[in-house]
Each structure stands twice: as structure tokens, then as C-alpha cells.
Amino acid sequence: MIDYEKSLNPAQLEAVTTTRGPVLVIAGAGSGKTRTIVYRLAYLVEQGVPPESILLLTFTRKAASQMLRRAGELLNREMGMVSGGTFHGFSYMILKKFAPALGFPQGFSVMDAADAEELFKGVRNELKVGQGDKSFPRNRTILSYLSKARNKEVSLQSIIESEAAHLHDYLEDFKKLEEAYLLEKQKQALLDFDDLLFFLERLLTDNPEVLEYVRSVYGYVMVDEYQDTNLVQARLARLIASDQGNIMVVGDDAQSIYGFRGADVGNILDFPGTFPGARVIKLEQNYRSTQPVLSLTNCILSSMGQKYEKNLFSTRTDGARPELITPSSDMAQAGAVLSRVEELSSRYPLHDIAVLFRAAYHAYPLEVELNKASIGYQKFGGMKFSEAAHIKDVLSLMRMVQDPPEILAWKRGLGLLKGVGPKTAQRLYQAYCTSLTSGDGSELKKFETKNEQFAGLMELLRRQKNLPASPSSFLTEVLDFYRPFLEEKHMEDLPRRLSGLEQLEQITSAYNHLEAFLADMVLENSDPVGMQAREDALVLSTIHSAKGLEWSAVLLIDLVEERFPSRRAMQDPDDMDEEQRLLYVACTRARDYLGLFVPQSIYQRSTGFNQRVWPSPFVREIDTSLYSKVKEQAGIFSGEKKNPQGDGPLPGEVSPRSSRRSQTSAVPAGGYCRHKVFGRGKVVQAxxxxxYKVNFPGVGLKTISGDYLNFEE
Incomplete structure (x- = not known):
């Protein structure tokens, strides 16, 4: 027999042993939610509940299988008779059994994402929608908007207006495609991923005998991550369990951060009203973080609007208060973060340190600094900066001026032009190389007369060759040339890509020489992007991708208005609530150290200067006694352009060190240096x-900017 009282705290024990009627378990971050579900599964079986009458609904099959495995280990028996899996998997199983009742006498087939896209492609080709219009969104993009509208249960028009206003002119085409797609699915007896949920709801609502059968089979229902359910999933849970059934849902309203995917926090907030007499149990003891970290997260919770009151506490009462760091700008922030990482790496391995951000592009300046310092990292939730297609396009155009000419840069740059395929690009590259050695540019001029875009590109390159501009000025010219290609290739997500180009402009402004800029951009971290954590690699992650994970040290960047919360969220109260929950999720990832970075200015492409910004309203609401302000050497990051109107520090705030000693003197090979992360090494080559190429014992050869090395005299 399992000793439940010894294995669980009082709140967990109550959740495990309350098996009759509706139960809502509010599981605060790090409070042992999974452990509670596992022990409840074991308890039900020990109490004589047949495993086959238990339905466990989770958001991944992996989560369900792990819970069932752990429960089986507790009981020393198999738990295979329990129905465990996702809402979609359960829906498929029931729909298959009762397909004729849905009008599919011969059954139906389920399409995966690739199948759905292929079917949609056929419908679009048949209707001839968007043909010849290179700005028309891809099939995958249109399907994503259709899915989002369906899961949120709002009109397609509202989705386009709120998330893709630049595509409004295509709205009627989208509606026409949607109608044809639905008819084609029906004709071929095909269901897509979203259909599974809505068809199950229809089956249970329209067929009382099927609903009665499902309720008789599954007498005990458990739902994990209930705060992430959408409207139809919540309705399905109620249908299956009935208002007074034995249903336990587990979740945390303060961690509901997937509204953009259709999740509705109202499901968990309204549970007691939906299930009269529901018992509400709160798990508030945290097993992850120190109390100083939890005290700050509790303060974030206290200022939220509609919520379940809870107060996270820990037996780990020691530990330092979180830090608030206010760099002079978002570029200076990159240097300040790197300094913190170097300091923290003496206490924790790099893979136990994470830098979190609201949007993937916010990390771009930091990625450049990490590459220069040769610190390995992995990025979750978005591409690395230089891997994004539009960034690679622009960098290729800039690299085309280099000598000797780079064939890869020329092929990619010329590949943007109309009428230039791979063979023509190869021929033009060879003609350019010939013109440099022999002075014969006749073939190039001949092609210029036939191709206006090529002529414009060659003129741009000649100007840079004859009158070299600063990297920043050259980039401005390249972006003017590239903008039409960007709008043609990436119209569906144009705003996001423009933000990335703004970041590139900001990074470029820190350089005086084109060669140095391009070298730093090419010196890309070689680690592949993936969700498998790698030893000794710093973690960079969006907060959404970090949910459910934890690290000893967490650094949270860009805590300013219009970045966190986002500009769009600041116009909508519901979105603001979700942004605040997102901050709570980010802070509760930290076990020991939490650093909050609030830059005082942000680079603005429209003005070319750093514009003063205000701290996030969520940060301004935090009691100042709950964090430490860190005073560091003030400074402006190399290359920053301060607003001539004057954007001084915010009252009471200081700028941390954000630039490093310039290493201008030549260091001979054979000398020694020291790096904060890699230790002492021998200089192999300047x-x-x-x-410098430096050989670090136990680490190997690294190429590192001199800014991050201390050389021995």
C-alpha cells in the first residue's frame, strides 16, 4: 500500500483523495501538479475503480504515457487499461466507433497538416485564386488563419483584422477558399485536426444514446492543463462528465498564455459556475524556487485582475533577491546580459542558465554578442538571427561587394531578381570576376540593359565600391533596394520580418567597418536549433517555449512598454491580462537567480536614434523592496546614436556597463589570455x-573577439 500522507503535502493529499464530484485543482507553478495526478491515478485504482473507467486527457501523448507509467510503478502493475491521451486522440477513437452516426457510413480518414495543405492547394488551383499574385499568402498561412478562427470561435474577418490587417484585401478570397475546402473535405470523407473536436461535440449533442454510452464507460475524468483548453474542449469535458460527474481538472489560471491558439482562461475561472458544487483545492507550496523569487512572483499575481487568490511559498527561504538592471539601451542590454552570464557561469553550467524574451527577434543583439564572445547557445522558439530568410537575403546583398567575390552571396543575391535562375546567376558571377581581373564588363552591361533589377543592384554595388559608406548607411541603401522583394516573398508575415530588419539596422550602427560587421554576422554559432538541451550551451528561449521548464538562473530581457507587453496587447485588456500571466510564467522558471532587464531606450528605425521608453507597467507595479537595483558602470554601447532631443536615464535609474575595453594593440601568437567562461588560454593567431584564435585547455580552439579577453602582459 502507498503511504499517501507521507508522500504528499496536505493540499496534494486532499486533491488525490477527493474522488467524487467535480474538483478543481489550482496548481501554482512548481507545486507538484504532475505528482498529484500520478498519485490520484494510483489512489483511484487502489480504491477499486476499474482502470478502464478512467479517462485522462492531456495536451500531449507523451505527458499521458509518462503519468500512466509513473502510476504503474507506484502500484507495481500495468495501467494500459486507462484511456490516456489528448483531446484529439480521444475524439478520433470515439468518432471511429460511431462514424455512421455522423454521415460517414464507410468511415472517414483524418488528414495531417501536410495532407490538409495538399487538399487546400488543389482547391485553390481549381478556383484559380491568387494565381500570378506573388504577394498572395501561402496555403499554410491561410490554413493557419482558418484554424485560429475556428478554435477561437470567431469570424475569419476578426482574425485578419486583428492579426494580419495588411492582408485585408484578400479576405473575400480567403472566405471563398474556406467554403470550397469544407465542401471538398465532406465530399471525400476527410477530417482535419480541428474537425475531430467539433465533430465529437456534434456526435454527443445530436445522439443521446452515444452520450449515455460514453458517460457509462468513463466514470472518472481527469483533465490536465485545463487553463489551456479552448471553448470546445471545455464543452466536451462537461458533456462527457456531466455537471455532477466525477471530474477533476488541474491547472493554473496564472499560467494561461496560449490565447493566440484559442485557449480561453475563462474555462478555468468559470469552472465552479459550470460545475455546481465543485470543490476548489489550491496547491501553493513551491518545490522549485527560493522564497525571494516567489515573493516577487506573488507580487505579480496580486495585481492581476480576475483570478484565483494564491500565495506561493517555499521552505527554501535563503537566496538573494531578484535583480533589476537598467541598461542605457536594448543594444547595451546585450552587453549587460553577457556580463551576467559570464558571472553566473562560475556557479552554474551554461545549460542551467536561460535568457527569456517575449519575441524571438528581441534576442538578436545578444546573439551577435554571444557569437563574438564564442559562447555556445541554443535557441528555442524561433530561428537564430542569421538563419531567417530575409536576414540572409540582406547579408548576401551586402557581402556581394567583398573581394574576392563570394559565390554563395552572389547566387543568393542574384536569385532574388526576376529572370535570373541558377545558371544565369553562375554566368553573371563569372562575368563579374572576369571584369575585376581584365576590366571587361561588357557582358554585365549587356545584361543590365535587359534587366532593370540587375542594373539597379549593380549601380548600388558600384556606389559602395567607389565611395564606401559606413555599414549603417550601406545597409539603408540595401534595404531600400530589398523592400520590394521582401513584400513579394513574405507578405503574410511582413510586420515580423520588418522588425527583424530593424534589429539588423540597430546592430549595424555599432560598427565603423563593413568587413568587421560582416565577419561578426558570418561567425554564427554552429549549434543546431532544437528542443534537445545540449550540455554547456546557454539557453535562449521565448517564454512560450519555456513553459514547463526550469533553470537555476533566468535572465528576462526587454521589460519595456510595447515589447513586454507588446504594442498590440496594450490596446486590449484581455491581451494585457495574458501578457501579465506571461511575465509570471517567465519569473517562475527560476530556481535561484532572477534578473530583470529594463533598457531605458530602444533603437527606432524611423528616426535612426535610440528613443526613450518606459518600463513595463508590470515592472512598475512590483514592490521595490522585492528586488535589488544593481549599479554598474554607466556607458553608451559603441555605435549608439542618442536622440538629439535628449533621452536621459529614467529617474532613479542607472545604466550598467555596456561597452568593453577596445583591444587595439597586436597580441603576438604564443601569448596568454583569460576568458571569464573558458579560463586561461594560449593565443594561437591574431x-x-x-x-584571436585561442586554445583553451579542456575546451579547444575558439575564435573570440578581443573585447572578451584579458591579455597577460
Whole structure:
């Protein structure tokens, strides 16, 4: 027999042993939610409940299988008779059994994402919608908007207006495609991923005998991550369990952060009203973080609007207060974060340190600094900066001016032009190389007369060759040339890509020499993007991708208005609530150290200057006694352009060190240096103007900017 009282705290024990009627378990971050579900599964079986009458609904099959495995280990028996899986998997199983009742006498087939896209492609080709219009969104993009509208149960028009206003002119085409797609699915007896949920609801609502059968089979229902359910999933849970059935849902309203995917926090907030007499149990003891971290997260919770009151506490009462760091700008922030990472790496391995951000592009300046310092990292939730197609396009155009000419840059740059395929690009590249050695540019001029875009590109390159501009000025010209290609290739997500180009402009402004800029951008971290954590690699992650994970040290960047919360969220109260929950999720990932970075200015492409910004309203609401302000050496990051109107520090705030000693003197090979992360190493080769190959014992050969090395005299 399992000793439940010894294995569980009082609140967990109550949740495990309350098996009759509706139960809502509010599981605060790090409070042992999974452990509670596992022990409840075991308790039900020990109490004589047949495993086959238990339905466990989770958001991944992996989560369900792990819970069932752990429960089986507790009981020393198999739990295979329990129905455990996702809402979609359960729906498929029931629909298959009762397909004729849905009008599918011969059954139906379920399409995966690739199948759905292929079917949609056929419908679009038949209707000839968007043909010849290179700005027309891809099939996958249109399907994503259709899915989002369906899961949120709002009109397609409202989705387009709120999330893709630049595509409004295509709305009628989208509606026409949607109608044809639905008819084609029906004709071929096909269901897509979203259909599974809505068809099950229809089956149970329209067929009382099927509903009665399902209720008689599954006498005990458990739903994990209930705060992430959408409207139809909540209705399904109520249908299956009935208002007074034995249903336990587990979740945390303060961690409901997937509204953009259709999740509705109202499901968990309204549970007691939906299930009269529901018992509400709160898990508030945290097993992850120190109390100083939890005290700050409790303060974030206290200022939220509609919520379940809870107060996270821990037996780990020691530990330092979280830090609030206010760099002079978002570029200076990258240097300040790197300094913190270097300091923290003496206490924790790099893979136990995470830098979190609201949007993937916010990390771009930091990625450049990490590459220069040769610190390995993995990025979750978005591409690495230089891997994004539009960034690679622009960098290729800039690299086309280099000598000797780079064939890969020329092929990619010329590949943007109309009428230039791979073979023509190869021929033009060879003609350009010939013109440099022999002075014969006749073939190039001949093609210029036939291709206006090529002529414009060659003129741009000649100007840079003859009158070299600063990297920033050259980039401005390249972006003017590239903008029409960007709008043609990436119209469906144009705003996001423009934000990335703004970040590139900001990074470029810190350089005086084109060669140094391009070298730093090419010196990309070689680690592949993936969700498998790698030893000794710093973690960079969006907060959404970090949910459910934890690290000893967490650094949270860009806590300013219009970045966190986002500009769009600041116009909508519901979105603001979700942004605040997102901050709570981010802070509760930290076990020991929590650093909050609030830059005082942000680079604005429209003005070319750093514009003063205000701290996030969520940060302003935090009691100042709950964090430490860290005073560091003030400074402006190299290359920053301050607003001539004057954007001084915010009252009471200081700028941390954000620039490093320039290493201009030549360091001979054979000398020694020290790196904060890699330790003492031997200089193998100097790479002007300011890079060095260094051999670190136990680490190997690294190419590192001199800014991050201390050389021995």
C-alpha cells in the first residue's frame, strides 16, 4: 500500500483523495501538479475503480504515457487499461466507433497538416485564386488563419483584422477558399485536426444514446492543463462528465498564455459556475524556487485582475533577491546580459542558465554578442538571427561587394531578381570576376540593359565600391533596394520580418567597418536549433517555449512598454491580462537567480536614434523592496546614436556597463589570455582587426573577439 500522507503535502493529499464530484485543482507553478495526478491515478485504482473507467486527457501523448507509467510503478502493475491521451486522440477513437452516426457510413480518414495543405492547394488551383499574385499568402498561412478562427470561435474577418490587417484585401478570397475546402473535405470523407473536436461535440449533442454510452464507460475524468483548453474542449469535458460527474481538472489560471491558439482562461475561472458544487483545492507550496523569487512572483499575481487568490511559498527561504538592471539601451542590454552570464557561469553550467524574451527577434543583439564572445547557445522558439530568410537575403546583398567575390552571396543575391535562375546567376558571377581581373564588363552591361533589377543592384554595388559608406548607411541603401522583394516573398508575415530588419539596422550602427560587421554576422554559432538541451550551451528561449521548464538562473530581457507587453496587447485588456500571466510564467522558471532587464531606450528605425521608453507597467507595479537595483558602470554601447532631443536615464535609474575595453594593440601568437567562461588560454593567431584564435585547455580552439579577453602582459 502507498503511504499517501507521507508522500504528499496536505493540499496534494486532499486533491488525490477527493474522488467524487467535480474538483478543481489550482496548481501554482512548481507545486507538484504532475505528482498529484500520478498519485490520484494510483489512489483511484487502489480504491477499486476499474482502470478502464478512467479517462485522462492531456495536451500531449507523451505527458499521458509518462503519468500512466509513473502510476504503474507506484502500484507495481500495468495501467494500459486507462484511456490516456489528448483531446484529439480521444475524439478520433470515439468518432471511429460511431462514424455512421455522423454521415460517414464507410468511415472517414483524418488528414495531417501536410495532407490538409495538399487538399487546400488543389482547391485553390481549381478556383484559380491568387494565381500570378506573388504577394498572395501561402496555403499554410491561410490554413493557419482558418484554424485560429475556428478554435477561437470567431469570424475569419476578426482574425485578419486583428492579426494580419495588411492582408485585408484578400479576405473575400480567403472566405471563398474556406467554403470550397469544407465542401471538398465532406465530399471525400476527410477530417482535419480541428474537425475531430467539433465533430465529437456534434456526435454527443445530436445522439443521446452515444452520450449515455460514453458517460457509462468513463466514470472518472481527469483533465490536465485545463487553463489551456479552448471553448470546445471545455464543452466536451462537461458533456462527457456531466455537471455532477466525477471530474477533476488541474491547472493554473496564472499560467494561461496560449490565447493566440484559442485557449480561453475563462474555462478555468468559470469552472465552479459550470460545475455546481465543485470543490476548489489550491496547491501553493513551491518545490522549485527560493522564497525571494516567489515573493516577487506573488507580487505579480496580486495585481492581476480576475483570478484565483494564491500565495506561493517555499521552505527554501535563503537566496538573494531578484535583480533589476537598467541598461542605457536594448543594444547595451546585450552587453549587460553577457556580463551576467559570464558571472553566473562560475556557479552554474551554461545549460542551467536561460535568457527569456517575449519575441524571438528581441534576442538578436545578444546573439551577435554571444557569437563574438564564442559562447555556445541554443535557441528555442524561433530561428537564430542569421538563419531567417530575409536576414540572409540582406547579408548576401551586402557581402556581394567583398573581394574576392563570394559565390554563395552572389547566387543568393542574384536569385532574388526576376529572370535570373541558377545558371544565369553562375554566368553573371563569372562575368563579374572576369571584369575585376581584365576590366571587361561588357557582358554585365549587356545584361543590365535587359534587366532593370540587375542594373539597379549593380549601380548600388558600384556606389559602395567607389565611395564606401559606413555599414549603417550601406545597409539603408540595401534595404531600400530589398523592400520590394521582401513584400513579394513574405507578405503574410511582413510586420515580423520588418522588425527583424530593424534589429539588423540597430546592430549595424555599432560598427565603423563593413568587413568587421560582416565577419561578426558570418561567425554564427554552429549549434543546431532544437528542443534537445545540449550540455554547456546557454539557453535562449521565448517564454512560450519555456513553459514547463526550469533553470537555476533566468535572465528576462526587454521589460519595456510595447515589447513586454507588446504594442498590440496594450490596446486590449484581455491581451494585457495574458501578457501579465506571461511575465509570471517567465519569473517562475527560476530556481535561484532572477534578473530583470529594463533598457531605458530602444533603437527606432524611423528616426535612426535610440528613443526613450518606459518600463513595463508590470515592472512598475512590483514592490521595490522585492528586488535589488544593481549599479554598474554607466556607458553608451559603441555605435549608439542618442536622440538629439535628449533621452536621459529614467529617474532613479542607472545604466550598467555596456561597452568593453577596445583591444587595439597586436597580441603576438604564443601569448596568454583569460576568458571569464573558458579560463586561461594560449593565443594561437591574431586575426585583425580584433579577433584571436585561442586554445583553451579542456575546451579547444575558439575564435573570440578581443573585447572578451584579458591579455597577460
Amino acid at each position: 586575426l585583425p582587426p580584433n579577433k
